[in-house]
Amino acid sequence: MFDKVLVANRGEIAVRVMAACEELGVDTVAVYSDADEEGGHVRYADEAYNIGPARAAESYLDHEAVIEAAEEADADAIHPGYGFLAENAEFAGKVEDVEGVTWIGPSxxxxxxxxxxxxxxxxxxEAGVPIVPGTTDPVETAEAVDEFGEEHGYPVAIKAEGGGGGRGMKVVRSDDDVEAELESAKREGEAYFDNDSVYLERYLETPxxxxxxxxxxxxxxxxxxxxxxxxxxxxxxxxxxxxxxxxxxxxxxxxxxxxxxxxxxxxxxxxxxxxxxxxxxxxxxxxxxxxxxxxxxxxxxxxxxxxxxxxxxxxxxxxxxxxxxxxxxxxxxxxxSQDDVELDGHAIEYRINAESAGEDFEPTTGTVTRYDPPGRIGVRLDDAIRQGDDIGSDYDSLIGKLIVHAGDREECLARSDRALAEFDLAGVQTTIPFHRLMLDDDTFVDGLHTTKYLDGIDRERLAEGTERFGGDDEEASPDSERTLTVTVGGKQFDVRLEGEPVAGGRAASERVTANPSTDGSAGATAGTTESADTGADTTDPVDVDDGDGVVAAEMDGTLIGVRVDVGDAVEAGDTVCSLESMKMENEVTATRTGVVAERFVEKGDSVTAGDPLFRLDTE
CATH class of the missing domain: 3.30.470.20 (ATP-grasp fold, B domain)
Incomplete structure (x- = not known):
């Protein structure tokens, strides 16, 4: 067994791997970027090494920096977790070539x-496993996509060779979209997986x-x-x-x-x-x-x-x-043996993402002002955050995972409802209210959903539902009111409170126990949370209301594509640039017609919400 393992990742998966190492009696090493100096995986590890700036390409994706940290720490193995370098064959090969260091993963x-x-x-x-009709060689040109679409019909999926989790995948529904979607898929493949090679598959409609x-x-x-x-x-x-x-x-x-x-x-x-x-x-x-x-x-x-x-x-x-x-x-x-493997009951994992489902799952940012996760029988939580942590936009929006296990699916859904209702997380909008909405959704509860179900769900219903289960759709105003039930000396009273509700926590059924004050009145206290500074309250694509001619960034992120330059004519609705935030590509579009008078950014620049990108002359 190994003596010391370096985990080449961050967040909850890094902590998950370190916990397994700890149980095996193996010491752990964390690596971290400038943005993660106070990260949960750094707190958990036995030792930690800084490997570069916040930008993943200069830290978590830097092969040499990770390997140098392993050598400096005298680690005898590297575990990549998932994402980042986990499926990078070149990096795995480099680790395999390092004397005394073992790659924990496939060769x-x-x-x-x-x-x-x-x-x-x-x-x-060749092994007799059914495959979807598609190409076995990389596709280079829009003409090749056109030919495939003519032969197999639209829609066609363009997929990055190194992609996963939907990143680097674009769906082409007609030949009019081929060139733009091919370019986008190749760009995402290069940006996220250091591989712009793509292939094609027939896109299944109800899978x-x-x-x-x-x-x-x-x-x-x-x-x-x-x-x-x-x-x-x-x-x-x-x-x-x-x-x-x-x-x-x-x-x-x-x-x-x-x-x-x-x-x-x-x-x-x-x-x-x-x-x-x-x-x-x-x-x-x-x-x-x-x-x-x-x-x-x-x-x-x-x-x-x-x-x-x-x-x-x-x-x-x-x-x-x-x-x-x-x-x-x-x-x-x-x-x-295979016969020893038995499935016991039913289990469901809920991804707790820093996203606003009511705003088309836009990534959100903020500071965790309260964190009180659920527990008790059948409930597991994999996370790496605590109260006071900042949720930024440099990395994936996943901040934790709630896993519920029960004897059958019906019991698992009921237990999930209880656990999600108890999950008290404030300061940043998350998908907790969305998950509670799904437990009230007949299609999901009946198990009839396909991969296309959420794409077709009514946006207004989604927004209203997530607001009902925690106010995920929008921030409450400072002077909004809530009514809570308090118990004083065995009697219940309704108490009206000012302040925003807790996103994701109990609302209508929340109760407070109070002690009678000396003057005989009911004295109750209830904490309020600070508003989450989301920095990301737009949809995908991002429409910019450039009232003064300035096209501004409406979320933190990195410019991965710039479409226009000074002197270019822009029509309302035209894409002017592509902004990557939390591993999602967002197309920034202008809402009015004009000519680009000034350009303030270049491809690769990091921007924060409100930064000017272009100025349009709309006269």
Whole structure:
């Protein structure tokens, strides 16, 4: 076993890996950027090393800086978590070449083979795993996309080779959109994964996203840990994951799981991984009708790393996947057979993102003014934040994960409702109210949602619903009023309070116990929270109301594309630049017609909300 592991990541996944190391008696090393000096993973680790500025490309994505930190700390292994360098075959290869340092993950060769989507499709096809019609070679030109669309029909998905979580994926619905979407997909692939290569797939209209957790060791053992259903997504990014899938029969579940196990077994893959599939749903089926072996399913991709939602499989099987990652990398053999793997009950993971669901899931920022997460039976929380932490825009919006486990799905949903209602997080808008809305949503509760469901949900209903469950849609004014029930000497009184409500916490049912004051009146105190300075209250794309001709940034972020220059004519609705915030690309558009008189930014510049980007002459 290793003596010391460096975790090349941040946030909750870094802490998750460090906790596994601690239980194995292994010391931990954190790396951090300037923005994360006070981060939760730094607090948790045994030692920590600064590796650069806030910009990920100059810190968490800097190969040499991470390896130098490992050597300086005398670490004998590196665990990448997920995201950042977790699926970077070049980095894995560099670590493998460092004497005395072990890469905790699949080999660089396996990552290159399966991490790049076109190669993975070829391998799976040869192993007899169904694949979605698409290209096996990278696509370079808009003409090639046009030809594919003519042959297979629109819509067409353009997907980055190194992409994941919906990043680097663009959907083309007609030949008019090909050039812009191809450019955007390549740009995102280069910005997020250092790889602008893209490929094409036929875009399925009513799919479910079902994935299978795999563990494999260096002794030829390959095990699957059942499937997870990740169909509830916004902008192709998962929001809620659960297992087992509420839509599959046991026969189809086993067929998909064995296909994943077979495909991985053909490649000599080791360590943890996830094989993702799309399953064609029947839009006419009812909640009591499940998809059987006559349903079509297709290989989507292999994630050559730990997944955000690995927690669901851990709760169902009782197997610590992260510990087994470390043990396998140390040369140990899996000590359980496939027949030993049993799924117990039902588990659901809720991603707690710093986003406003009422504003089309826009990333939000702020300072955590109160943090009191739920607990008790069947409730797990993976996080790295505490009260007083700042939630910025430099990295992904995920700040924690609530995982609920119960005997069956009905009980799991009821337990989830209780846990989410108890989750008291203030100072920054989060997806907690959205999750509570989903537990009041018939389509989700009945398990009939597909990956397209949230795209079609009524925006007004979403905004009203999330406001009802915690005021996520907008900040309350300082002089807004609430009525609470207080108990004084065994009697209940209604007390009117001024101040904003707590986002995500209990509202209508909140109670305060007070002691009688000396003058006989009821004295009650209730804390109020400071308004979250979101710095991100726009939709995607971002429409800018340039009343004085200035096009300003309406969120913190980095310019990843500049479309116009001084002297260019701009029509209302034209995209003037692309702004990346919390790993999401936002197109900034002008709301009026004019000519670019001044340009204040360049590609790669970091901006904060309110910074001027361009000035238009609208005369």
């Amino acid at each position: 660089a060769e396996s990552m290159e083979l399966l991490g790049e989507k076109t190669k993975a499709r070829t391998v799976m096809d 479910r996203h079902v994935e299978v957790q795999i563990l494999a060791d260096e002794h030829g053992n390959v095990r699957h840990l059942g499937e997870r259903d990740c169909s509830l997504q916004r902008r192709h990014q998962k929001v809620i994951e659960e297992g087992p899938s509420p839509a599959l029969t046991d026969e189809l579940r086993e067929e998909i799981s064995e296909a994943a196990r077979r495909g991985i077994g053909e490649t000599g893959y080791t360590n943890a991984g996830t094989v993702e599939f799309l399953v064609e749903d029947d839009p006419e089926r009812g909640p009591d009708e499940l998809l059987g072996t006559d349903a079509d399913f297709y290989f989507l991709e292999v994630n050559t790393r730990i997944q955000v939602e690995h927690t669901v499989s851990e709760e169902l099987t009782g197997i610590d996947i992260v510990k087994w990652q470390i043990r396998v990398a140390a040369g140990e053999e899996l000590d359980f």
